[in-house]
Structure formats: structure tokens, C-alpha cells
Amino acid sequence: MDQTKQETRISTNSKGVDLSRREMLIGAGALMAGAAISQLGLVNSAMAAKVSSGAEGWPWPYEKVDPAQAGETAYHHWYKVFCSQAVTTGLFEQLRESVGEPWTNFPIESISFGAGGMLGWGLTCGAPVAGALVIGLAVPKEYSNAMIHDLLQWYSNTPMPVYVAQKPNYQGEIPKTVAESPLCHLSVGKWMKEADRGFGSDERRHRCASVTASVAYRTAELLNEWKDGTYKPGSAWNGPGTVGLPAQQNCMSCHGSDIPTAPR
Amino acid sequence: MDQTKQETRISTNSKGVDLSRREMLIGAGALMAGAAISQLGLVNSAMAAKVSSGAEGWPWPYEKVDPAQAGETAYHHWYKVFCSQAVTTGLFEQLRESVGEPWTNFPIESISFGAGGMLGWGLTCGAPVAGALVIGLAVPKEYSNAMIHDLLQWYSNTPMPVYVAQKPNYQGEIPKTVAESPLCHLSVGKWMKEADRGFGSDERRHRCASVTASVAYRTAELLNEWKDGTYKPGSAWNGPGTVGLPAQQNCMSCHGSDIPTAPR
Numbered sequence: 042m043d044q045t046k047q048e049t050r051i052s053t054n055s056k057g058v059d060l061s062r063r064e065m066l067i068g069a070g071a072l073m074a075g076a077a078i079s080q081l082g083l084v085n086s087a088m089a090a091k092v093s094s095g096a097e098g099w100p101w102p103y104e105k106v107d108p109a110q111a112g113e114t115a116y117h118h119w120y121k122v123f124c125s126q127a128v129t130t131g132l133f134e135q136l137r138e139s140v141g142e143p144w145t146n147f148p149i150e151s152i153s154f155g156a157g158g159m160l161g162w163g164l165t166c167g168a169p170v171a172g173a174l175v176i177g178l179a180v181p182k183e184y185s186n187a188m189i190h191d192l193l194q195w196y197s198n199t200p201m202p203v204y205v206a207q208k209p210n211y212q213g214e215i216p217k218t219v220a221e222s223p224l225c226h227l228s229v230g231k232w233m234k235e236a237d238r239g240f241g242s243d244e245r246r247h248r249c250a251s252v253t254a255s256v257a258y259r260t261a262e263l264l265n266e267w268k269d270g271t272y273k274p275g276s277a278w279n280g281p282g283t284v285g286l287p288a289q290q291n292c293m294s295c296h297g298s299d300i301p302t303a304p305r
Numbered sequence: 306m307d308q309t310k311q312e313t314r315i316s317t318n319s320k321g322v323d324l325s326r327r328e329m330l331i332g333a334g335a336l337m338a339g340a341a342i343s344q345l346g347l348v349n350s351a352m353a354a355k356v357s358s359g360a361e362g363w364p365w366p367y368e369k370v371d372p373a374q375a376g377e378t379a380y381h382h383w384y385k386v387f388c389s390q391a392v393t394t395g396l397f398e399q400l401r402e403s404v405g406e407p408w409t410n411f412p413i414e415s416i417s418f419g420a421g422g423m424l425g426w427g428l429t430c431g432a433p434v435a436g437a438l439v440i441g442l443a444v445p446k447e448y449s450n451a452m453i454h455d456l457l458q459w460y461s462n463t464p465m466p467v468y469v470a471q472k473p474n475y476q477g478e479i480p481k482t483v484a485e486s487p488l489c490h491l492s493v494g495k496w497m498k499e500a501d502r503g504f505g506s507d508e509r510r511h512r513c514a515s516v517t518a519s520v521a522y523r524t525a526e527l528l529n530e531w532k533d534g535t536y537k538p539g540s541a542w543n544g545p546g547t548v549g550l551p552a553q554q555n556c557m558s559c560h561g562s563d564i565p566t567a568p569r
Contacts, residue, residue: 096409096410096411096412098412099414100412101412143410145360146360146407146410147360147411148362148363148364148365148442149360150363150441150446151363151438151441151442152438152441153446154437154441154449154450154453157544157551158429158551159429159434159437159457159487160450160453160454160457160541161542161543161544161545161551161552162457162487162551162552162553163544163550163552164428164429164487164488164553165423165428165429170423170429170434173423174415174416174418176418177414177415177416178412178415182414182417185418186418186424189418189423189424190424193423193424193426223423223426223428224428226544226551226552226553229550229551230550230567233550233567233568234565234568236568237568238568239549239567239568239569240545240549240550240551240567241545277424278425278426279425280425280426280427281421281425281504285503285504286427286490286497286504287421287422287425287426287427287489287490287493287504288426288427288490289428289490294559295559295560296559297561301494301498303494303497304497304501304502304503305503
């Protein structure tokens with residue numbers, strides 16, 4: 042099953058995606074109303090069975106994580122290792138204590154490259170990338186893809202940061218902004234414009250540490266819901282089915298009024 | 306050491322980055338000429354020492370990988386698991402044979418979310434994300450960050466795809482395009498425009514499988530150079546030092562002529 046067919050099956054609705062607010066100029070006819078997200082899970086589950094990883098014992102055993110503790114750990118580790126490794130630290134720390142192996146065996150330094158949207162390139166924010174990796178390690182495919190979609194939607198559409206550190210490194214109020222995107226450049230850029238603070242400022246550092254903590258917290262919540270059997274996947278964005286190629290929902294953020302049409 | 310100070314130390318020159326071709330409207334005065342990339346390695350190395358991962362035996366043992374075999378494996382696995390898991394498969398397959406543990410223990414399905422720039426969102430192409438993860442697992446910090454920068458630069462500036470499959474699933478010529486970005490949306494979008502082929506076409510699928518193979522091949526080359534002691538880091542892009550926040554080099558691709566100025 043190729044990516045187009047697979048992703049065309051994912052439903053797209055307005056839940057969590059306010060298309061008008063995104064100023065997206067795509068006709069409603071292009072929006073695909075496919076089958077439920079659970080179908081994607083079945084497709085991927087069958088696919089996974091055919092392509093063995095060679096590693097036994099996957100997904101890794103998961104015990105519920107305290108979201109607030111994960112957030113606080115992630116917040117403070119941001120100041121040492123930045124967003125992606127801080128999120129893994131926040132989540133791994135408790136799993137190493139409660140579960141042990143294989144969580145104790147994975148070198149979380151290996152994911153540190155996510156910082157600044159891959160070493161300052163402003164690509165995908167390292168926090169949701171690290172959250173996605175932990176979800177990918179702990180959750181079977183029939184839920185993990187949906188949960189990663191949920192994390193990206195939440196990251197894009199939530200006034201950030203959400204998490205309030207118990208022992209913050211910066212005292213004082215900072216603004217919250219909606220990134221409308223999981224990209225570091227847009228996420229931190231929109232906040233810097235609203236806050237009128239530079240990248241090296243204490244406020245920006247506190248902001249990114251708090252966003253990192255928010256992602257660790259939210260990832261823990263999603264994982265715990267799945268562990269409890271109460272996780273309900275939201276609707277998943279379908280870039281290829283909607284605009285003809287992998288894409289975000291905020292076309293106007295880059296294209297202005299001139300949105301090219303993808304060859305079909 | 307915070308991200309700004311750390312990244313301001315990375316030198317930026319024209320090697321691999323043709324600024325005029327990128328139509329980048331940033332004054333030369335903003336370009337930082339900091340210390341050599343090796344200094345970043347020292348900073349990160351010292352930082353890593355303070356923040357233990359809790360996992361012993363990192364970096365993981367590495368034996369040289371045959372780039373062509375890694376490419377061919379990645380090409381064919383793309384049709385089953387798409388870009389990010391295909392790159393890890395191409396590289397892990399040989400390392401599991403030559404080294405064994407810990408490469409045999411890591412479930413490479415966990416990185417499959419990179420497909421389509423994270424499940425069709427068009428964010429960072431999953432191929433270099435997966436390549437970066439393998440580099441992060443195998444190479445110490447004093448080289449890994451530089452090597453990931455090299456991979457992103459090469460991905461952005463090379464007419465793609467490079468790799469020619471020995472047993473391709475599509476017979477015939479396809480165009481090569483320069484993405485000028487590691488983002489899936491730009492990489493595949495520019496190719497689709499040039500080729501005038503849809504996302505579901507056989508040509509596009511062959512193209513993304515070949516790009517995936519190219520990334521597996523190039524990652525193996527870089528890792529082998531490091532193993533041989535011949536790896537020489539290129540100059541690393543410094544988004545925060547150059548434009549004031551994490552950013553790509555292709556400002557005009559999204560901003561047109563109206564490039565905002567980041568608060569300093």
C-alpha cells in the first residue's frame with residue numbers, strides 16, 4: 042500500500058484544524074473524507090508484520106509517567122541539552138526507574154540533533170520529534186501514528202507555552218503564541234515577534250524550555266491515556282489527500298496568495 | 306552554554322552554500338565568521354560529560370557499511386516502509402550482521418513516523434532525520450553535529466536523486482531537482498513541479514525511493530570516512546548567528562521580498 046493510498050484513507054475534518062483561521066485557500070472539494078483513523082492503523086499493522094525490525098520485544102514495555110514530573114525535568118534539562126534531548130530525558134527518566142531495560146539501554150544523546158529544528162536549521166521543532174520517537178518506541182503502530190498526529194496538531198494550535206515550571210529560571214510573564222506549525226522557525230519566530238525579544242534573551246530561553254516541558258507533559262498524557270485504554274485518536278491531517286503532496290495546513294504562512302496547484 | 310552562544314561559534318562561509326543562488330537578502334555584515342566547527346565539538350563534548358544519558362556503551366560500535374548495498378536496501382524498503390524506516394533499514398541491516406548488539410536491539414519501526422515529513426505533514430524529510438539518528442548513535446558529539454550539518458547541506462544543494470537503483474521499480478529517466486531545503490514539502494514539491502507528475506505517480510514514488518537510497522548511501526560514506534579517520538567537517542550553517550533565529554538558508558522560498566527582521 043503506497044503512501045498516497047494509505048494517507049487518502051485518513052479522514053480530515055475541522056476538529057483541531059480551523060481552516061478559515063489558517064487562511065487556507067483550498068476548495069472544500071479537495072478535502073477528503075476517508076475512513077476513520079483506525080483503518081490506517083490496520084494498514085500499518087499489516088505492513089509492519091511483513092517487514093520485521095529484527096528486534097524482539099517491541100513495542101517497549103510502558104508504565105504510566107507522571108506528566109508534571111516529566112515536564113519539570115524537561116524544563117530544566119533544556120538549559121543543558123535543548124529541546125529534543127530534554128523531552129526524552131523527561132520521559133526516559135521515569136521509565137528507566139519503573140521499567141528498566143530496554144529504556145536504560147538507549148543513549149538519549151543520539152537524539153540531541155533535534156535542537157533548534159535540527160541544529161539551528163529551523164526545521165521540525167525537536168520537542169515533538171523526540172515525543173514521537175518515545176511514542177514510536179512504546180506504542181504499537183495501530184495507535185502510534187494517530188498519537189503523533191495528535192501531538193503535532195496540539196503543538197500547532199495551542200497557545201504556547203502551556204507548562205508553568207515549578208522552579209522557573211525566569212521570573213515574570215511571557216506572552217503565549219500559536220505557532221500554526223510544528224516548525225521551529227515559525228514557532229519561535231512568531232513568539233519572538235510577539236514578545237519583541239531576541240533569540241539570546243532570558244525570556245526566549247525560558248519560553249523554549251517551557252514549550253519543551255509542555256511537549257513532555259502532553260506526550261506523557263497521551264501515553265497514559267493509551268495505557269489506561271481511554272485514548273481516542275483525533276482526526277489526522279492528510280496533506281497528500283488534501284493538497285496533493287505532504288504539506289502543513291498553513292499554506293498562507295509561506296505562499297501568500299499565490300498557492301501553486303500540485304500536479305495530480 | 307546556551308544555544309545562541311554555542312551556535313554563534315560555528316563559522317559560515319560559502320562552501321556548499323551559494324547565497325546569491327538562494328536569493329538570500331541578508332547583508333554580509335550579518336554573516337558570522339566564528340571559530341572552526343571543531344570548537345562546537347569541544348563545547349558539546351564537555352556538555353555531554355555533564356549530562357549522562359544513563360546508558361553505557363555509547364556511541365555504539367561501528368563497522369564500515371557498503372554504501373551501495375545500503376542504498377539498494379533503502380530503495381526497495383521505501384516501497385514497504387517509506388523514507389525514514391528505509392534509511393535505518395539500509396544502515397542497520399549491515400551493522401546487525403557485522404556488529405550485532407546493540408544494533409540488533411533497537412526497533413527501527415519506531416522511526417517510521419518520519420515518512421512524508423512526519424506522516425504527511427511535509428516537515429523535515431524523514432530520510433535525513435533517520436540518517437541523523439544513526440549518526441547520533443554511532444559517532445561522538447565532537448563529530449556527529451558536524452556530520453549532520455554536512456548531510457543537511459548536501460541534501461539541500463544536490464540535484465536529486467543521486468542514487469541509481471540496480472533493480473529499479475520504474476524504468477525510464479526522471480528529472481533531478483535541487484530542494485534548497487531539507488523540508489519534504491519543498492523537496493518533493495519542486496520535483497513534482499519540474500516532472501509534472503502527481504504524488505501518486507510511479508515516477509514520484511521511484512524518485513522518493515531513490516532520494517531515500519541516496520541519503521542512506523551518503524550517510525554510509527560519511528560514517529566510513531569518520532571510521533577511516535579521513536572525515537573533514539564542512540562549514541556548518543548557523544541560523545541563529547546569521548538571521549537571529551533558527552532558520553534555513555532559503556529565506557526567499559517562503560518570505561518573498563518581505564523578510565522580517567528578528568528582534569536582537
